[in-house]
Amino acid sequence: MAQHLKRWESPRRRGRNHKGRGGTARQRQYRKQQQQLRQRLKSAANDKSPQKGEVIPLLF
Numbered sequence: 001m002a003q004h005l006k007r008w009e010s011p012r013r014r015g016r017n018h019k020g021r022g023g024t025a026r027q028r029q030y031r032k033q034q035q036q037l038r039q040r041l042k043s044a045a046n047d048k049s050p051q052k053g054e055v056i057p058l059l060f
Helices: 025-046
Strands: none
Touching: none
């Protein structure tokens, strides 16, 4: 049975107190995880910087 809405009402999700997932805390965790990965990659790149006279292999 469909529910009729007034013109000023917006459709609601079914169920009681439905809040869903993926809120701001989850976004913060994801951002922090990505930042840590970037830092790890950057430090790994600095550790493997070529020495004087060393040839860097190019990978395609």
